[in-house]
Amino acid sequence: MTEKEAEKYFVKSDLIPAIVQEDATGEVLMLAYMNKQSLLKTLESGYTWFWSRSRGELWNKGATSGHLQKVVSIYGDCDDDALLVRVIQTGAACHTGSHSCFFNKIKGEWQ
Numbered sequence: 470m471t472e473k474e475a476e477k478y479f480v481k482s483d484l485i486p487a488i489v490q491e492d493a494t495g496e497v498l499m500l501a502y503m504n505k506q507s508l509l510k511t512l513e514s515g516y517t518w519f520w521s522r523s524r525g526e527l528w529n530k531g532a533t534s535g536h537l538q539k540v541v542s543i544y545g546d547c548d549d550d551a552l553l554v555r556v557i558q559t560g561a562a563c564h565t566g567s568h569s570c571f572f573n574k575i576k577g578e579w580q
Contacts, residue, residue: 470512472505477549479505484520485550489562492541492555498562499570503552515540517554536560
């Protein structure tokens with residue numbers, strides 16, 4: 470994908486949500502944000518890169534911890550304003566040490 474081709478994902482906003490899913494299990498691991506530069510770096514390197522809204526900088530997921538995310542595939546949604554990134558996760562995806570960031574149950578099964 471060229472920089473020009475990536476532009477369609479950033480028409481509505483400079484940042485788009487990227488849902489990260491474990492390829493082998495389908496488990497949703499995390500939600501992060503990408504800008505055009507992080508998307509292009511992800512495509513180039515084969516590992517996830519995101520934009521840190523709190524730090525205001527690019528970050529390569531797992532570069533410090535070793536909990537890397539090897540990209541298997543990336544899908545854009547029907548409106549070109551969100552991404553689904555399927556990965557092979559090494560170690561924990563969450564900064565808390567949990568495999569997934571989605572471990573705080575709010576409600577169980579609906580009746």
